[in-house]
Amino acid sequence: xxxxxxxxxxxxxxxxxxxxxxxxxxxxxxxxxxxxxxxxxxxxxxxxxxxxxxxxxxxxxxxxxxxxxxxxxxxxxxxxxxxxxxxxxxxxxxxxxxxxxxxxxxxxxxxxxxxxxxxxxxxxxxxxxxxxxxxxxxxxxxxxxxxxxxxxxxxxxxxxxxxxxxxxxxxxxxxxxxxxxxxxxxxxxxxxxxxxxxxxxxxxxxxxxxxxxxxxxxxxxxxxxxxxxxxxxxxxxxxxxxxxxxxx
Numbered sequence: 001x002x003x004x005x006x007x008x009x010x011x012x013x014x015x016x017x018x019x020x021x022x023x024x025x026x027x028x029x030x031x032x033x034x035x036x037x038x039x040x041x042x043x044x045x046x047x048x049x050x051x052x053x054x055x056x057x058x059x060x061x062x063x064x065x066x067x068x069x070x071x072x073x074x075x076x077x078x079x080x081x082x083x084x085x086x087x088x089x090x091x092x093x094x095x096x097x098x099x100x101x102x103x104x105x106x107x108x109x110x111x112x113x114x115x116x117x118x119x120x121x122x123x124x125x126x127x128x129x130x131x132x133x134x135x136x137x138x139x140x141x142x143x144x145x146x147x148x149x150x151x152x153x154x155x156x157x158x159x160x161x162x163x164x165x166x167x168x169x170x171x172x173x174x175x176x177x178x179x180x181x182x183x184x185x186x187x188x189x190x191x192x193x194x195x196x197x198x199x200x201x202x203x204x205x206x207x208x209x210x211x212x213x214x215x216x217x218x219x220x221x222x223x224x225x226x227x228x229x230x231x232x233x234x235x236x237x238x239x240x241x242x243x244x245x246x247x248x
Contacts, residue, residue: 028058028060028063031054031055031058032055032058032060032062032063032066034054035051035052035054035055035063035066036066038050038051038054039051039066039069039070039073042070042073043073044073044074044076045073045074045075045110047073048070048071048073048074049070049074051066051070052066052067052070055067061120061121061122061123062121064117064118064120064121064122065117065118065121065122065123065126067113067114067117068114068117068118068121068126068130070114070117071105071110071111071113071114071117071118072114072133074110074114075105075106075110075111075114075133076106077102077103077104077105077133095158095246095247095248096212096215096245096246096247097158097159097161097162097165097246097247098158099132099136100132100135100136100139100158100161100246101136101156101157101158101160101161103129103132103133103136103137104133104136104137104139104140104153104154104156104161105133105134105136105137105153106153106154107153108137108138108141108153111133111134111137112134114130114133114134115130115131115133115134115193117130118130118131119131119196119197124200124201124207124208125201125208125209127197127200127201127208128197128201128202128208128209128212128213130197131193131194131196131197131201132212134193135190135193135194136161137153138186138189138190138193139156139161139164139165139186139190140152140153140154140156140161140164141153142164142168142186143155143156145182146167146171146179146182147164147167147168147171147182147183147186148164148167149161149163149164149167150164162247165243165246165247166247168183168186168187168243169183169240169243169244170183171183172184172187172236172240184232184236187236187239187240187243188232188235188236188239190239190242190243191235191236191238191239191242192235194216194242195227195228195235198216198227199227201213202216202217203227215242215245215246216242216245218241218245219238219241219242219244219245220238220241222241223237223238223240223241225237225238
């Protein structure tokens with residue numbers, strides 16, 4: 001499976017920072033411009049977070065887009081070597097787990113804040129890439145547990161993520177009530193991330209990314225459930241089908 005538009009999707013991290021329009025107060029425009037200029041030079045978490053401090057208190061979509069981009073810079077996901085590795089892996093038909101590995105954040109709290117900002121940016125591309133990054137981080141964060149295969153949350157390659165996914169799916173029918181419950185909880189967390197962004201990224205006639213949304217829609221069809229379901233068993237079944245899509 002190839003994600004043909006991944007380059008365009010990841011590029012939205014840069015495109016989101018282009019300042020357009022003239023609405024809003026001049027003071028806010030100046031703050032946004034200053035933070036934008038700052039982020040253009042940011043290379044790590046300290047420098048990226050220093051840039052977002054310049055837009056503290058702002059709640060416009062553009063401010064959230066900057067915070068979203070800052071989170072990826074802080075996690076070094078926008079490092080050219082990391083992005084090149086992810087895109088090359090996809091082009092080599094290595095599947096979605098290669099993308100998930102490249103999008104993994106080093107800390108869950110940083111990922112949670114970044115995901116919230118991406119989702120509040122009003123840009124479907126940022127919301128979708130944020131959801132994929134949060135899903136990847138949730139899977140990598142299982143390192144050391146009953147299902148995790150990663151060395152650590154910040155050291156998880158494509159094969160290890162695929163192994164973690166397979167372990168989770170197998171855990172649902174392990175026969176051990178505790179293990180089955182833990183697998184269901186982990187899968188539910190990933191599914192709920194996708195549910196959060198689906199309507200704005202994959203639910204219309206125009207999708208943020210045909211390949212990623214195609215996997216989600218295929219999983220929905222296989223599970224036979226509505227994306228908005230709140231039934232715990234249906235959420236787990238949808239998550240299982242989606243994880244299976246990601247390992248194909």
